[in-house]
Amino acid sequence: MSGTTHLDAAGTRLDEATVREYLATGAWRDRPLSSYLRVAIAAVPHRTAAVTRRGQDRTALTYRELGALVDRVRTGLRRLGVGPGDVVSVMLPNTHEFAAVIWAIFELGAVYSGVPTAYARREVTFMLNRAKSKVWIVPSEYRGRDYVAFAKEVRDQASTLETVVVLNLGEGSGSPERYGDLGRDEGLIGFDELIAGAPEPVPAPPPAAALSHLGFTSGTTGEPKAVMNTHQTLDAVLASWVKHVGRDTYGEPPVNLVPSPIGHHTGFLWGVLLSAYLRGTAVYWDRWNPDAAPGVIRDEGVTMMVAAPTFLQDLVRVVGDDPSPVVSLRMMAIPGAPIPRSLVPVARERLGCFICPAWGMTEWGIGVSAAPGLPSDRIDATDGVAVPGCRVRVVDPSTRVELPPGREGALEITGPGLFLGYYDRPDATAEAIRDGWFATGDLAVLAEDGQVTLAGRTKDIVIRGGENIPVTQVEDLLYRHPDVLDAAVVGVPDPRLGERACAVLAVRPDSMLTLADVTRFLLGEGLSKHFLPERLELVDALPKTMSGKIRKVELRDWLSG
Structure with a gap:
């Protein structure tokens, strides 16, 4: 995949005319994702960039300290042979080290691919092979699971994998003694060894048109598909949603609670990337605990969250009639799954913050969203309107002919934030994207005023x-x-x-x-x-x-x- 750009990646949706249009209008900027971190380091070096909460333990890093860790991780990965276009797969719980690895990957011009910690051999082996991963980063042990043994089992089935890096989380049998034995196993090294060398200078930024992320999703075929995004497509997604919602909505400075796994698109995009984009603080929490959540929000001064409806339901239940622990919370966005309509007004009243129904997927992070300026009755009843740059339409599922407003049909989208295609699957790309329009697999109704109401799924x-x-x-x-x-x-x-x-x-x-x-x-x-x-x-x-x-x-x- 080395050197791949949006023009030469096989099986993508783009043509030269579309690329010229996005560049000319400024929808695609010459701004690689790694610039978010470096701009924040220069602007607010002493602001807290990342907090890791694991049980009773808490670790905090300023932007300057996070940048120093990124320098060491990047140097270590480069010495392992990671360069432009190489894929690094990461299977870690939510920690500041995970965030540092992602920024280091981007600064090398390499490609990040997340692997959820709950996945088993079958899914992980498939993902590593499909992505052609060169390096795989895992924890020593997490939630009672021995990832060192798991990695040894999987790596022999991953044809392109050269090195497994193990981050010691200090759990169970992942003791320092056992962890130290890694050096005797060729191709398996500890995270401490990875970052032991003197850091090298920050390299020249990668092209904004280069691939940055392979995010896996599952569809009706049952085979996970690797969604290709460049620095430019993800930057377009972030910029459009921030503009749509309004920067002040997130709080100043923003403090972003990230309970959604970074190995999934929500935690990666709206946790790691958005926090740095806003020059805010990311609070990485590896285990959602509803009873502890109000205390975490209070202690950290959390102003925002992007999470699944389950988290919102839990928070409403636990807070009850006493919102005092969550008074810092300014907004909570729910793009992961359909949100019960009755929950929105109840949550708004109980939590005292803006509840933001939204729609998104790995192929376009958030393409439809509510916004503070919309009437509350419309926010309660719909999923919002298209964000700037995203065009939506509803078509007949059989003919793909556009339907008039008010008719239920298949939701399709297009625009600069749309993914390029499915890696190594030009057939799936061609099936999903026709004439530039992506068939989302969701049913929806598009109103005259542009409000979108999701009505189920065509995907199985x-x-x-x-x-x-x-x-x-x-x-x-x-x-x-x-x-x-x-x-x-x-x-x-x-x-x-x-x-x-x-x-x-x-x-x-x-x-x-x-x-x-x-x-x-x-x-x-x-x-x-x-x-x-x-x-x-x-x-x-x-x-x-x-x-x-x-x-x-x-x-x-x-x-x-």
């Missing part, structure tokens, strides 16, 4: 607490069970998480299959725990169309009734 996924469950992947594994004749995984409503996954199975007549049996089987097949169905229904036969497709709408109605 389940969103549990803001996390996408790749339905087809789970179904494919279920079909491997000897007792299963037919399988469907659908989402059932849940008051806290939005949805939970239910497996509906037609099984052999003599089968006594239970949910516990299904869980053991799927884990044995390498499925991540957070993709597991949480409910099982056995049926004689699944309802199907004339063409043999399972009627999932019918199943959802039955399960929700």
Whole structure:
């Protein structure tokens, strides 16, 4: 992938005319993402840049201190051979070290790819191979999981991987003694060793047109797709949302609580990048604890959050009638999953801050959003309007012909913040993007005044607490069970998480299959725990169309009734 730009990346959506338009209008700037950090260091060197909260421990770094750590990480990665276009995959919990690694990757002109810590062998191996990762960074141990052993298991199946870097978090068996043994294993080094050398000068910034990020997402095929973004596309996303919402909305200075995993798009884009873009403080919290959240917000002076509806629901419940611990909170944006309409006014009253419904995805971070200037009744009833530069339309799902306002159809978007395409998948790119318009997979209604109201999904996924469950992947594994004749995984409503996954199975007549049996089987097949169905229904036969497709709408109605 070395040297890849938006014009020569195979299978992208762009042509020269579109590139010229975005550059001429200033929608794409000559501003690599790494400039956010360096500008902040120059402007507010003594302001707190990053806080890591893990249990009772708290670590804080100023912008100058964070910059010094980035210098050492960047130097270490360069000595490992990381250069422009190389992919570094990072599988860490939310820490300031994770943020430093991301900035170091960008300053080398390399490509960052996040890997959620909860993922299992199957997903991780696929992601490392698809991204052609050169370096993979993992914790020593986290939440009782031995990542050193896990890395040794996975690395032999990752064909391009050269080095695994291990960050010692001081948990369990990840003791200093065991950690020190890493040097005896070729291709496996400790984070302390990575940053041990004298830091080299900051290199010349990479081209803003270069690829910066490969973010994995799951769609109806069940195979994760690597979403390609450049420095310019992500900068356009950040700039447009900040302009749309208004810089003052975030607080001055902004203090951004980041409980969403940095390994996912939300924590990366709206945690690491946005905090530096605003020259604010990022508070990295690796485990969301609803009961502790008000205290964290109070102690850190948190002014903003971007998170899933589950976090908002938890906060409203815990705060109750006493908002005093959260008086510093100015805004909370919810782009990860549909937000219950009744929750918005209740949260606004309980928390005393701006609640910002929004819509976004890895392919465009936030393309539709509420804003403080919109009428409150419209904020409560819709998902907002298109942010500057983002064009939206609603089309007939079958013909892709644009529909008049007020009609429900498939939501499509285009503009400078849209991703380039799916890496190494020109077929998927061509299917998703036609004539410059990206088919989001969501159903929506577009009103005369530009307000967008999401109305469901055309994609076959389940969103549990803001996390996408790749339905087809789970179904494919279920079909491997000897007792299963037919399988469907659908989402059932849940008051806290939005949805939970239910497996509906037609099984052999003599089968006594239970949910516990299904869980053991799927884990044995390498499925991540957070993709597991949480409910099982056995049926004689699944309802199907004339063409043999399972009627999932019918199943959802039955399960929700």
